[in-house]
Amino acid sequence: MRRGQGHEQTPSERTLSERLASFAVRSAEDGVPDDVAASVQQRVLDVLGLCVAAHRLPTSAAAIGHVLDQGGHAQATAVGVPQQVTAAQAAFTNGVLAHSLDYDDTHLPSVLHPSASVVPAALAAAEHVGATGEQTVRAIAVGLEVAVRLGMAGYDERLGNSVFFEHGQHATSITGAMGSAVAASLLHGADERGVVDALGLTASMASGVIEANRTGGTVKRLHCGLAAQAGVTAAQLVRRGFTGPPTVLEGRFGFFEAWLHGRFFASAVTDGLDPDGRCRDWSVPGIFFKPYPANHFTHAAIDAGLAFRARGVRPEQVSSITVGVASAVIRTIGQPIEVKRAPATGYQAQFSGPYAVVAGLLGGSGLGLGLDDFTDDLARDPRRRALMARVEVVADPRCDAIYPHQLPAVVTLRTTSGEELVEEVLTNRGGPARPLSDDELAVKFADNVAARLAPPAADAVRRSVADLRGASDVRALLTPLSRLSVPEETP
CATH class of the missing domain: 1.10.4100.10 (2-methylcitrate dehydratase PrpD)
Known part of the structure; x- marks a missing residue:
């Protein structure tokens, strides 16, 4: 410097x-x-x-x-x-x-x-x-x-x-x-x-x-x-x-x-x-879009959990999981480890490496995990906490070499039968190397506004964004958003 x-x-x-x-x-x-x-x-x-x-x-x-x-x-x-x-x-x-x-x-x-x-x-x-x-x-x-x-x-x-x-x-x-x-x-x-x-x-x-x-x-x-x-x-x-x-x-x-x-x-x-x-x-x-509603440091761990799920790994087969990440991110998603293994709220779960990989393994909504997968109830769910108790978050030299140009993870899962499975997620979904398509961003938008913005209003917003460069002002974009269709609620 x-x-x-x-x-x-x-x-x-x-x-x-x-x-x-x-x-x-x-x-x-x-x-x-x-x-x-x-x-x-x-x-x-x-x-x-x-x-x-x-x-x-x-x-x-x-x-x-x-x-x-x-x-x-x-x-x-x-x-x-x-x-x-x-x-x-x-x-x-x-x-x-x-x-x-x-x-x-x-x-x-x-x-x-x-x-x-x-x-x-x-x-x-x-x-x-x-x-x-x-x-x-x-x-x-x-x-x-x-x-x-x-x-x-x-x-x-x-x-x-x-x-x-x-x-x-x-x-x-x-x-x-x-x-x-x-x-x-x-x-x-x-x-x-x-x-x-x-x-x-x-x-x-x-x-x-x-x-x-x-x-x-x-x-x-x-x-x-x-x-x-x-x-x-x-x-x-x-x-x-x-x-x-x-x-x-x-x-x-x-x-x-x-x-x-x-x-x-x-x-x-x-x-x-x-x-x-x-x-x-x-x-x-x-600039990277987020496919999952969690701290970006956790996204590669989510991808690894989703990959293990796609490989047929079942939760009861998990003996231990080691999430290898860049040293600099451990303090955010892995420390204090006792807090990260037992998040008290859905918000704390968004900053938990153990929760991220477990949630991916269990699967969810949206583009793999969505907003409904980060609730207070799920953060305190005994089944998830039992799995999180088996997760370590450690420094990985390969991740250190890549960070922070990407936010990678190398995740090792050991099964109860002694098998060792590894998922290396070295580039982030949503970035230039793995971009989200317009269709995927539309899925994210639809998931975000579901049950809160009436379908005609959601359609009006999408059209206004698509036509924004030719609009005489931004009122047509913002007016449909002034009223939501359901009352506020707590997760």
Whole structure:
């Protein structure tokens, strides 16, 4: 890693935020590549399905209740809320919903989840100002790209991990807030100076601590909502005259100093960006979709469990299971092992390596495992706990060599008859090496909105996403989502 530049900038130099602002405004004006736009449309559908599905959670009801208590002008739609709320509160609500099920997309190797903050922020801002669908797609694309690039500035190739993560920081909400600010600013018509100012303001609002992944608590469900809200709020404040420092990223007291102690990779922010703002290398199409509603570190273990099931292994045949993963992920899905073997809730099960492989072995819904496979009752099910008690989570050198470009697992199952079976899952389903098709993403969306969004409304959302680039505004996309067809319920 190298020390970031902390010296005073001369007029002839361009700071990192100025380079990003040039890229942002150029992309908003000239458009984005078709594959990037298509990827954005997929992510919009994915996020909206997650927002509907998250209404099953008591924390979602709590977040919505909090928003409704605030009052304010009717500006934008919060999914499942009949009355409109302020744009910032809509961004908060939908960001909380989008991230609450741990089913949102992931960028690797930065290991952050960009869409759950950027998409809600952009949709709220777009609805508020009456932006077109094409403007919204461009803004989302740029916001995602900025979030990923800032996340990659904290990725240390030698360490093989995100330094944000090593410090206990949630890059998802930290860089997601910055990407959200850029997206919202573009939709408010910001020029390059306005984007720089929005980044300068948002850096003072971006935050996130990830300890809940280890030992519990539901606070992480708030992170993307707070990030989206921060981005929209910053864009609005800049319009009213607030300004930020142009050196907010690399400055002596800037973003990278605060979060990464001044040691970061500036080239990750600007690689592939021409001096005129054109982007030659977009990250957006390579962001991984999640096929399963669990922490992404568990997905390869789920695939292994599904593979053992397909091979005919029955639960009563299992003597022991060893889940080999990258060393860096053990603290999230394997420690404390006594907690991971006996998750108290469905939410804790989403961060459990033992639960992941056992659930895969038992089989489930959706694309292999779905939302109905991560309930409180199943987490406490005696049969599952008996199997989880036989699972170890250990470091595997092959996985260490691959992580975090993939989140692999090498899983060894020993049967009661002494047979040893091995499943190596070295690439993640949902990423560029094993992409989800449009049909598979449609299955995920349908599974997420089942029994909560009336079929005509679900069809309207799908059509609106498909036609988003030609839409005059985003109202046709969001209006069908304002009312859900069933009351909220607890798993």
